Amino acid sequence: MQPSEAAELLHFLLAKLxxxxxxxxxxxxxxxxxxxxxxELTGWTKTLxxxxxxxxxxxxxxxxxxxxxxx
Amino acid sequence: xxxxxWLAGLAARARAESPPRVDVAAAVVAEVRRQRPEQYDPMxxxxxxxxxxxAIVVAxxxxxxxxxxxxxxxxxxxxNVVLQ
Numbered sequence: 001m002q003p004s005e006a007a008e009l010l011h012f013l014l015a016k017l018x019x020x021x022x023x024x025x026x027x028x029x030x031x032x033x034x035x036x037x038x039x040e041l042t043g044w045t046k047t048l049x050x051x052x053x054x055x056x057x058x059x060x061x062x063x064x065x066x067x068x069x070x071x
Numbered sequence: 072x073x074x075x076x077w078l079a080g081l082a083a084r085a086r087a088e089s090p091p092r093v094d095v096a097a098a099v100v101a102e103v104r105r106q107r108p109e110q111y112d113p114m115x116x117x118x119x120x121x122x123x124x125x126a127i128v129v130a131x132x133x134x135x136x137x138x139x140x141x142x143x144x145x146x147x148x149x150x151n152v153v154l155q
Contacts, residue, residue: 006084029082061074 013063021056028053 001009010030014022027038035053039046138144 001081001084003084003086003088006081007088010081010085025078029078030086032082032086057075057078060078064074 013060016063017056017059020052021059024049024053024056025060 014025017025023042024038027033027041028035033041035046035049038044039049042049044052
């Protein structure tokens with residue numbers, strides 16, 4: 001997959017998430033920030049960041065299941 | 072491959088995307104060339120007015136000087152005094 005195609009797909013999927021989940025996944029995966037840094041930036045606790053990230057990834061998995069995107 | 076690894080791989084590919092290069096130099100140069108240059112120079116107009124004013128002053132001063140230097144004028148002036 002070309003980088004532009006990957007970016008297009010990823011941004012398409014992230015756009016379907018709520019803002020909070022989109023922010024978390026963008027910081028953690030696109031910006032590659034550690035949980036501690038994400039917590040610092042968002043003002044959340046590290047535990048909350050982990051829990052929210054887990055839920056966001058679950059929502060993303062649901063989206064990709066619906067779109068039939070191969071893992 | 073787990074979904075998490077897939078997401079991480081997708082994000083890694085997305086980060087490798089480079090923004091498209093847009094060259095605007097040609098458009099800027101064309102616009103600069105299309106603009107017409109100024110038809111007049113304001114400083115040249117001011118300089119021309121100053122020269123004209125100076126020429127008038129010089130002409131008047133030269134006229135006065137020649138009048139002062141003219142001996143007949145002095146003679147006539149003294150005669151006028153005598154006649155009166």
